[in-house]
Amino acid sequence: EDQVTQSPEALRLQEGESSSLNCSYTVSGLRGLFWYRQDPGKGPEFLFTLYSAGEEKEKERLKATLTKKESFLHITAPKPEDSATYLCAVDGLRGGFKTIFGAGTRLFVKA
Amino acid sequence: IAGITQAPTSQILAAGRRMTLRCTQDMRHNAMYWYRQDLGLGLRLIHYSNTAGTTGKGEVPDGYSVSRANTDDFPLTLASAVPSQTSVYFCASSGDTGELFFGEGSRLTVL
Numbered sequence: 645e646d647q648v649t650q651s652p653e654a655l656r657l658q659e660g661e662s663s664s665l666n667c668s669y670t671v672s673g674l675r676g677l678f679w680y681r682q683d684p685g686k687g688p689e690f691l692f693t694l695y696s697a698g699e700e701k702e703k704e705r706l707k708a709t710l711t712k713k714e715s716f717l718h719i720t721a722p723k724p725e726d727s728a729t730y731l732c733a734v735d736g737l738r739g740g741f742k743t744i745f746g747a748g749t750r751l752f753v754k755a
Numbered sequence: 756i757a758g759i760t761q762a763p764t765s766q767i768l769a770a771g772r773r774m775t776l777r778c779t780q781d782m783r784h785n786a787m788y789w790y791r792q793d794l795g796l797g798l799r800l801i802h803y804s805n806t807a808g809t810t811g812k813g814e815v816p817d818g819y820s821v822s823r824a825n826t827d828d829f830p831l832t833l834a835s836a837v838p839s840q841t842s843v844y845f846c847a848s849s850g851d852t853g854e855l856f857f858g859e860g861s862r863l864t865v866l
Contacts, residue, residue, distance in 0.1 A: 675853065676853045678853070678854060678855070680855075685859075685860075686859060686860070687759075687845050687847075687857030687858050687859050687860055688798070688845070688855070688857050689857070690854040690855065690856070693852065693853065693854055731797070731798070733798075733855075735853055742800055742803065742813060742814075743788075743800070743849075743853075743855060744800075744814075745790075745797045745798040745799075746797055747795060747796060747797035748797055
């Protein structure tokens with residue numbers, strides 16, 4: 645059964661304090677690993693797709709990396725506006741159209 | 756650009772009542788999904804549709820039904836609401852690349 649575990653559940657950073665969020669996954673053949681950002685009261689918003697181990701994607705202060713068992717979302721010099729919940733999700737080859745989500749990491753960045 | 760439109764935004768419902776959550780997309784995506792989001796559990800797939808005329812069960816389908824009469828609309832029906840169906844419901848769609856586009860959510864409270 646496909647599974648996604650995110651850690652930590654919550655992370656509090658000072659502005660400018662870089663850190664990483666972890667996503668561990670078990671999947672029957674990875675079709676894609678996705679990162680989303682969700683602001684309070686809003687729907688998730690797509691950030692990145694990673695397809696194979698070793699792949700990296702960057703967007704502003706965010707960089708996503710992928711290994712065969714984990715993905716990391718690195719946040720460099722975060723700003724208060726980066727505060728949000730970050731969701732990791734996987735599509736497995738046997739899952740068809742069923743994207744499985746982790747519970748998310750709530751990030752708080754204090755000025 | 757509207758993307759995914761959900762209605763209602765929020766609703767309070769008496770237990771045992773029937774309720775339909777509406778979802779419309781304007782991106783001509785083949786695949787559509789309904790997720791529920793509960794604190795600590797993340798997003799869980801209720802039902803999905805690969806294309807108009809077909810539907811499938813997700814992780815938590817009991818007590819819910821869907822239909823997909825055309826490409827744009829994907830309503831979710833609770834035939835007889837129960838308090839455990841209190842949640843935030845998100846509709847989403849996806850194209851060929853697999854990333855999901857979400858609506859703003861429908862907050863449902865069943866008393």
